[in-house]
Amino acid sequence: MKILLLGMSHRSAPVEIREHYAAEDSVAEAALRRLAEHPEIGEIVLISTCNRVEVVVTTQSPEEARSRLKHFFREELGGGTPAPGEGAFDDHSYLHADQEAVGHVFRVASAIDSMVVGEPQILGQMKDAYRASIELGTCGPILSRLFQKAFATAKRVKNETRIAQRPVSVARVAVELARQIFEDLSDKKALMIGAGEMIEAALFALQREGLDSLRVANRTRTRAEELAARFGATAHGLEDLDALLKDSDIVLSCIGGQGHVLDAARVARALSARRNHPVFLIDIGVPRNIDPAVDDLDSAYLYDIDDIQGIAFSNEKERRREASLAETIILEEQERLAGWMVSLRAVPTIRHLRARAEAVRQAELGSSLSKMDLSDAQAKRVEALTRSIVNKILHRPLARLGAQTEQDQGLAVVEEARALFGLDDSDAPGAEVDSELGASELEPVPPKTLKDDDVDEVGSAR
Amino acid sequence: MTGFQQAAAAIYLAAGILALLGLALPAPRLTRIAVWGVGLGALIHGAAFATLHELDSVPQLTDLPYAISFMAWIAVLSLLVLMWRLRLGSLTAAVGPLAFLAVFLPTLGVQSGTDADLLSMRGTMPHAHVLLSSAGLGMLGITGLAGVFYLIEHRRLKKKRLGGRWVSLPSLEALDRVNVATLVIGFPLLTLGLITGSVWVHATSGSYWSGSPHAVWTLVGWGVYGGMSAARFFGGQGARQAAGSAVGGFMFLLFAVIGVEMIR
Numbered sequence: 001m002k003i004l005l006l007g008m009s010h011r012s013a014p015v016e017i018r019e020h021y022a023a024e025d026s027v028a029e030a031a032l033r034r035l036a037e038h039p040e041i042g043e044i045v046l047i048s049t050c051n052r053v054e055v056v057v058t059t060q061s062p063e064e065a066r067s068r069l070k071h072f073f074r075e076e077l078g079g080g081t082p083a084p085g086e087g088a089f090d091d092h093s094y095l096h097a098d099q100e101a102v103g104h105v106f107r108v109a110s111a112i113d114s115m116v117v118g119e120p121q122i123l124g125q126m127k128d129a130y131r132a133s134i135e136l137g138t139c140g141p142i143l144s145r146l147f148q149k150a151f152a153t154a155k156r157v158k159n160e161t162r163i164a165q166r167p168v169s170v171a172r173v174a175v176e177l178a179r180q181i182f183e184d185l186s187d188k189k190a191l192m193i194g195a196g197e198m199i200e201a202a203l204f205a206l207q208r209e210g211l212d213s214l215r216v217a218n219r220t221r222t223r224a225e226e227l228a229a230r231f232g233a234t235a236h237g238l239e240d241l242d243a244l245l246k247d248s249d250i251v252l253s254c255i256g257g258q259g260h261v262l263d264a265a266r267v268a269r270a271l272s273a274r275r276n277h278p279v280f281l282i283d284i285g286v287p288r289n290i291d292p293a294v295d296d297l298d299s300a301y302l303y304d305i306d307d308i309q310g311i312a313f314s315n316e317k318e319r320r321r322e323a324s325l326a327e328t329i330i331l332e333e334q335e336r337l338a339g340w341m342v343s344l345r346a347v348p349t350i351r352h353l354r355a356r357a358e359a360v361r362q363a364e365l366g367s368s369l370s371k372m373d374l375s376d377a378q379a380k381r382v383e384a385l386t387r388s389i390v391n392k393i394l395h396r397p398l399a400r401l402g403a404q405t406e407q408d409q410g411l412a413v414v415e416e417a418r419a420l421f422g423l424d425d426s427d428a429p430g431a432e433v434d435s436e437l438g439a440s441e442l443e444p445v446p447p448k449t450l451k452d453d454d455v456d457e458v459g460s461a462r
Numbered sequence: 463m464t465g466f467q468q469a470a471a472a473i474y475l476a477a478g479i480l481a482l483l484g485l486a487l488p489a490p491r492l493t494r495i496a497v498w499g500v501g502l503g504a505l506i507h508g509a510a511f512a513t514l515h516e517l518d519s520v521p522q523l524t525d526l527p528y529a530i531s532f533m534a535w536i537a538v539l540s541l542l543v544l545m546w547r548l549r550l551g552s553l554t555a556a557v558g559p560l561a562f563l564a565v566f567l568p569t570l571g572v573q574s575g576t577d578a579d580l581l582s583m584r585g586t587m588p589h590a591h592v593l594l595s596s597a598g599l600g601m602l603g604i605t606g607l608a609g610v611f612y613l614i615e616h617r618r619l620k621k622k623r624l625g626g627r628w629v630s631l632p633s634l635e636a637l638d639r640v641n642v643a644t645l646v647i648g649f650p651l652l653t654l655g656l657i658t659g660s661v662w663v664h665a666t667s668g669s670y671w672s673g674s675p676h677a678v679w680t681l682v683g684w685g686v687y688g689g690m691s692a693a694r695f696f697g698g699q700g701a702r703q704a705a706g707s708a709v710g711g712f713m714f715l716l717f718a719v720i721g722v723e724m725i726r
Contacts, residue, residue, distance in 0.1 A: 180619060183548060183636040276700030278634055295620070298702045307622045 001042070001142060001344075002062045005101035006069040006093060007054025010115050013092035020083030021053045021073060029136060031076035036138050040064035043140040045133040045147065047108070049125045051115055053077065056105060058142045066095065102146060102337055106330045109150035110157040111164070117319040118164035123154050145340060153333040160329060163322040166315035170198070171205035173312050174282050174303070178209075178250055181280050181301055189213040191248035192233070193241070193262075194255035195223040198284055202252050203231045215244055218255070245270035245279075252282040253289040264293040271299050282308065343402070345414050350398050352423050357390050464517065466510035467531075471565040473503035474538075478558020485555050485629050493551040497542075500554050500561070504538045507565060511535070524592045527567045530720065532593065534564030536600030540644060544604075548636040552629075556607055587662040595655030599719060601648030602687065606712030608632075608640035612705035638701040641708055645694065649687050652715075656684055679718035686711050 008018060023031065028046055035041055035055075042058035055072065059065035074080065074089060082089075096104045107113045111122050130147045133139040139147075158164055167176045175185075182188055190211050192199045195218040206214060214233035218224035221237045228235035236244060238261070245251070245267065253261060262281070267290075271279065281302045283290040288304055295302040365386050369379055397417075404413040418424055477499030484492030511523075511532070523532060538561050544550060615631045618624060632640075660670045663677070671677065690707045693699040699707075 177619075177624065179633060180615065180624070180631075181634050183633045183639070271700075272698075275698050278701060299700050301619050303622065310622070311624055 001341075002059050002065075003056065003098055003101045003142070003146065004059055004062060004065055004069065005054060005056045005096040005104055006066075006073065007047070007052060008093045009052035009054070009113065011113070012094055017083040017092050018051070018053060021077045022048050022050070023077045025132075028077070029132075031072065032133070032136055032138055034076065035068070035072050036136075038068055040068055043133075043143040044138040045129055045143050047126060047129045049122065052108070052113075054108070056101065056143060056146070058140070062097065069095075099334060099338060103330060103334050105146060105150045106153045106333060109147075109154040110326055110330065111154070112157075112323045112326055112330075116168055117316070117323055118168075120164060123151065127151065142341070142344075146337065149333055149337050153330055156329050156333070157326040161322040161325045163319050163326055166318055168312050168316045168319065169201075170284060170305075170308050170312065171201045173308050173315070174202065174252065175205050175209055177282075177301075177303060177308075177311075178280050181278055182249060185209045185211055187212050188249040189247055190215070190250040190252065191244050192216045193238070193251065193253035193289065194218055194285070195220070195227045196254055196256075198254040199252065200227060202254075202282075203227065203233065206250070206252075207231050211250075215248070217241060217244060219257075242266065242270070246273040248279065249277075250280045250282070251290075252284070254284045255289055256285070258287060260291040261289045262294065263291040264297060267294045267300055268297055271297060284308065342414070346401055349414050349418055349423065350401060353398065353417070353421055354394065356421065356423065357394055361386050361390050464510055464513065466506050466513060467565055470503045470507035470510055471562050473499055473506060474558050474565065475562040476558075477503060477554060478556075478560075478562060481552065481555035481558055485552055485631075488629050490551070490630065493554065496554045496558065497545060497551050500538060500558055501542055503558075503561065504535065504542060507531075507535050507538070507561075510565075522589075524588050526720070529592050529596045530564050530567055533596040533600040533603065534561045536597045537561070537603045540601050540604055540647075544640055544643060548632065548639060550632045550636060550640065552631050553607060553611060556610070557604075560603075560607075587658055587665060591655055591658040591662050594651050594658055595719065598648050598650075598652030598655050599715065601644045601651060602708075602712050602715060605641055605644040605648060605708045608637045608644070609705035609708035609712075612637040612641070612701065613709065616702050616705070634701065637705070641701070641704055642694070645687075645691060645708070649691050652684060652687065656680065675722050676719070679722045680715075683711075683715040683718035686714055 008021065010018070028048060032044055032046055035057075036044055040059055040061040042060070045056045047054045047056070053073075055069060057065060057069065070089065070093075073093070074082075104113070109123055109126050111118050111120070114122050126147070130139065130144075130151075133143070167173045178185060178188075185206075186209075188211050190206050190213070192203060192215065195216060199216070203214060203216070214228075214231055215236060216224045216228040216231075216233050217236040217238055217240060218227075219238055221235060224235040224237075227233070241261070245262075248270075251262070255261060267279070267281070271277075276299045278299045278301065281290055281294060281300060283302065284305045286305060290302060290304075292302070292304070294300050365383060369382070374382065401413060401417055477496040480492050480499060481496035484490060484494075484496060514523075514528075523529065538557060541550065541553060541557055611631055612634060615634055615637065618631075619634070659677075659680075663672045664670045690704070690711050693707070694704050
C-alpha cells in the first residue's frame with residue numbers, strides 16, 4: 001500500500017493558479033466521490049485552503065493513481081481548463097510518495113510549510129478536511145492514522161518548540177508590546193488616530209484583547225464614525241486629541257498628511273495630566289505622525305513602523321530557527337508511522353504462517369491417527385499434544401517478527417520470513433488455506449468523530 | 463542550621479537556578495515550576511522558625527543572621543502574595559538566590575555586632591523592634607528588586623530590542639504595582655520598627671535616642687524613604703523615577719541597618 005500526495009501551494013504556484021483549482025465544497029465533494037470510484041484509488045483526503053490544494057490518497061497501483069490524480073486536478077478541480085497563465089501542470093505542482101508524503105503532511109499540519117511559519121489556522125483547516133473525508137467515507141485506517149499522527153505531531157511541535165510563541169504581524173507585535181508595559185489590557189483605553197486599513201486591523205486585534213474603551217479620531221469624522229460603529233468604539237475629530245490623550249493608555253496612529261499630529265509638548269502635557277502613568281504610542285504612519293522626540297519622555301514608549309517591523313522580522317527569524325527543531329520531531333513521528341505501516345504488513349504474514357502450520361499439523365495428524373488404534377480420549381490427548389508443539393515452536397519466531405516490524409528493517413524481516421517459510425509457494429502444504437487470508441487485514445476502520453483536542457485519543461484507539 | 467533551614471536554602475537555590483534557566487532559554491514552564499519551588503521553600507522556611515525553640519541552644523530572632531533570614535522570609539511571602547494577582551514569575555530568578563543566601567548566612571558564622579548589653583535584653587520590645595524592622599526591610603527589599611526589574615524593562619522597551627528570543631519580564635505596570643504595594647506596607651512597618659527600637663533604647667538608657675551610628679544611619683534611611691513616599695504619593699513622581707528611588711533607597715537602608723552593624 002502506497003501513500004501519494006499531489007498538490008500545489010504558495011511555494012509552487014501563484015494565487016491565480018491556486019484559486020483556479022480551489023473548488024467549492026459541494027463541487028469538491030462530488031469530485032471526490034467520483035475519484036473514490038476508481039479501483040486504483042484507496043483512501044482520499046482533500047486539503048483545500050487559500051494557500052494550498054492537496055489531495056492525499058492510498059493506492060496499490062501507484063502509476064495509475066498518479067495519472068488519476070493529475071486528471072482529478074485538471075478535469076475535476078480545474079474544470080477541464082488550465083488556469084490563466086498556467087504553463088505545464090507539473091511546473092506548479094508537486095507529487096510526494098510514501099515517506100515524503102507523510103513528512104509533507106506532518107510539516108503542513110505543524111505550520112512549517114505555511115506562508116507565516118507557526119500560524120495556527122492550518123491545523124484547524126486540516127482537521128476540517130479530515131472530518132469532511134470521514135463524513136464522505138473516503139478516509140480509511142491508513143489516512144486516518146496518518147492524519148491523527150499529523151495532528152499529534154503538530155501538538156508536539158507547538159509544545160516542544162517556540163515556533164508559535166512570538167507574533168509576526170504588526171498588530172500582534174503591538175499587542176505583545178502593550179503586554180510588556182501593561183499588566184492587564186482589559187482596563188485600558190486605546191486611541192486610534194486615522195481610519196484606514198491599518199487602523200481597522202489594529203482595532204480588530206485590540207477588540208479581541210477586550211480593552212475597556214476604543215476611540216477613533218480622524219480628520220473626516222464621518223469615516224471615523226463608520227469605523228467606530230463596527231468595533232463598538234467612539235468617534236472623534238482631531239480637535240478632541242488633547243482631551244482623549246489624557247486618559248489613553250495605548251495610542252496608535254496611521255493618518256495621512258505632512259507634519260506631526262502629536263509632538264513632545266502635547267504628549268508631555270497629557271502625561272502630566274495622567275500623573276505620568278505610562279503611555280504606549282505606535283506610529284505606523286509614513287510620513288511619521290508622532291514626533292520622535294516623544295520617545296525621550298520617560299513615561300512615553302514610542303514605536304514607529306520600522307521598530308515594529310524590526311521586531312516582527314526578528315520573531316519570524318526565530319520561528320524559522322525553531323522550524324529546524326520541529327524537523328527533528330517530524331522525523332521521529334515519521335519513523336513511528338513508518339513502523340506502524342510495516343507492522344501492518346506483518347499481520348497477514350503471521351496469520352499466513354499460523355495457517356500453514358495448522359494445515360500441516362492437521363494433515364499429519366489425520367494420516368497418523370487413521371493408522372493407530374486409539375481411544376477417543378487418547379486421540380484427543382495426541383491432538384492437544386500436536387497443537388501444543390506447533391504453538392510452542394511458532395511462538396518465539398512470531399513474537400520476534402511482530403517486534404521487528406516496528407523497527408527500521410521491519411519490511412525486510414517480513415520478506416525474509418515469507419521466503420524462509422515458503423509462504424508464497426502455491427504448491428506448499430496449506431496453500432489452499434493461504435488464499436483465503438490477507439484480504440481482510442486492511443479493511444477501513446471508521447475513526448471516531450474528532451474533536452479539536454482529542455487527536456491522541458483517536459490515534460491510540462486502534 | 464536546622465534540617466528545615468538547610469532544606470529551605472536548598473529549595474530556594476534550586477528554584478532560583480530554575481527561574482534563571484527559565485529566563486535564559488526562555489522556558490516559561492521552568493519559571494512556573496520555580497515559583498512553586500519558592501512557595502515550598504517559604505513553607506519549609508516558616509517551619510524552620512516555628513521549630514527553633516526545639517534546638518538544644520535556642521537562638522534568638524534578634525540575632526543578626528536570624529533577623530536577615532526573617533527579612534528574606536517576609537520578602538518571599540510578600541512576593542508570593544503579589545504573584546497571586548500579578549505575572550511576576552521571573553522575579554523568582556533574583557528572589558531565589560537572595561533568599562538562599564539569607565538562610566545560608568547563619569552557617570557562615572556571621573554574628574551581630576550589636577551592642578552586647580542590648581543583645582542581652584530578651585523580651586517583647588527587642589523582638590518587636592527586630593521583627594518589625596526586618597519585615598519592613600523585607601518588603602522594601604521587594605520594592606527595590608521590582609525597581610531593578612522595572613529599570614531593566616524600561617531600558618529594553620526604550621532600546622526597542624525585543625524581537626526574536628526575548629526574555630519575558632514582568633510588565634512595567636505589574637512592577638509599579640509591586641512598588642506601590644510594598645512601599646505602602648513596608649514603610650509603616652519600618653516606622654514601627656524605629657519606634658519600638660526607640661522605646662527599647664529608652665527602657666535601657668532612659669533616653670529615646672541612643673545616638674549610635676546604627677540609630678543615626680537608620681533614621682537617615684527612614685527619612686529617605688519618607689521623602690520617596692511623599693514624592694510618589696503626593697508629588698506625582700513617575701513610575702520610572704520611583705523605581706530608581708526604590709533601588710537607591712533600599713541600598714542605602716541595607717547599609718544603614720545592617721552594613722553599619724557589620725562594619726563596626
